Amino acid sequence: MDTEIVVVGAGIMGVATARALAQAGRRVVLLEQFDLGHVRGSSHGASRIFRLTYPDQHYVRLAQGAQLAWSELEAECEEELIVRTGDLTFGTLADESAQALASCGVRHELLTGSEAAARWPIAARATERVLFQPDGGTTLADRAHAALLGSAVDAGAVVLERRLVIGLERANGGVLVHTDGELFTARACVVAAGAWSRQLLAGVEVELPVIPTRETITYFRIADPLDLPPVIDDAVPNAQEHGLRRPGLINYALAAPGVGLKAGLHHAGPVTNPDDPGTPDPAIVRWVSIWAGRRYPELDPEPVATETCIYTNTSDESFVLERHGRIVVASACSGHGFKFAPAFGRTVAALAADAAA
Numbered sequence: 001m002d003t004e005i006v007v008v009g010a011g012i013m014g015v016a017t018a019r020a021l022a023q024a025g026r027r028v029v030l031l032e033q034f035d036l037g038h039v040r041g042s043s044h045g046a047s048r049i050f051r052l053t054y055p056d057q058h059y060v061r062l063a064q065g066a067q068l069a070w071s072e073l074e075a076e077c078e079e080e081l082i083v084r085t086g087d088l089t090f091g092t093l094a095d096e097s098a099q100a101l102a103s104c105g106v107r108h109e110l111l112t113g114s115e116a117a118a119r120w121p122i123a124a125r126a127t128e129r130v131l132f133q134p135d136g137g138t139t140l141a142d143r144a145h146a147a148l149l150g151s152a153v154d155a156g157a158v159v160l161e162r163r164l165v166i167g168l169e170r171a172n173g174g175v176l177v178h179t180d181g182e183l184f185t186a187r188a189c190v191v192a193a194g195a196w197s198r199q200l201l202a203g204v205e206v207e208l209p210v211i212p213t214r215e216t217i218t219y220f221r222i223a224d225p226l227d228l229p230p231v232i233d234d235a236v237p238n239a240q241e242h243g244l245r246r247p248g249l250i251n252y253a254l255a256a257p258g259v260g261l262k263a264g265l266h267h268a269g270p271v272t273n274p275d276d277p278g279t280p281d282p283a284i285v286r287w288v289s290i291w292a293g294r295r296y297p298e299l300d301p302e303p304v305a306t307e308t309c310i311y312t313n314t315s316d317e318s319f320v321l322e323r324h325g326r327i328v329v330a331s332a333c334s335g336h337g338f339k340f341a342p343a344f345g346r347t348v349a350a351l352a353a354d355a356a357a
Helices: 012-023 057-077 092-103 113-119 141-154 194-202 282-295 338-356
Strands: 005-008 028-031 047-050 087-090 109-112 129-133 137-140 158-160 165-171 174-179 183-186 188-191 211-221 231-233 250-256 260-266 300-313 321-324 327-330
Touching (some): 005 012, 005 183, 005 338, 012 327, 028 183, 047 338, 092 109, 092 129, 137 141, 141 158, 174 188, 250 282
Parallel strands (some): 028 158, 087 231
Antiparallel strands (some): 231 250
């Protein structure tokens, strides 16, 4: 099959890229190795945190651009995709992030723990530093993915699921995309295959310096979770004391529509093979249950469900959006890329358009 651009991987970055390409009038085919919306990678689930709150001005400004892009998508599909409750940051990150927000002219409040506990059913020490940023909230992730995919199809993208890409080949003036049942000839190819990207790109001598890890997510029952702001807390555990392989970087919690609260220990999971089924880490589940029970007085601390997702990580949690001739790489997201998807989709689409020229 001949086309202009092939996008490999229909996770959040792949669908956002296919949408941007199709809306720009490009002939694009989006290939997914599993069923659309599968739970094997990084984009599944009902929710993600949306936030402008970062301790780095670079990410604050990227998030501002993403905020505008999400609002445009919401207007297009006439659907709320981000429930904007604001977000809370606890610990040393509160002051660091407040400085970055102030440098970018983003509104925010620095509160004491007492002030925060008076406004939300969230526990905090009286003198604890808490940052509130009112533009954050909970992205309804499955609906957001569906909205981007639907928009891509409406714009003319061809979406093919259960099409495993087994190899790429540089050809004169294009790229050959070999699948397990069909050959696609394109002028350019975008690889947005998450943890599967490294092996696929190695076949065309593109080195992707990433490490995939399998992260554990825990769910709890709590009333009215979508009324609560997402929480980030840098009070990470002592790994040896709690039997953890890694101490993680932050604790986080957010609404999980239809279930309650979704919580985890960011970057605590082991290195993984994305083809392995994977199981939740019971030590992480135990720690997250302790932490969530402390922060949420109204929470039932007995988990109701657990699952895993895959992070595809660079050494500094940055992203990889780059062009190698007629091949464009749109990975890794390092565990915090979902929020940037509609804006990054346009960036990757521009790179792909140049590659196809």
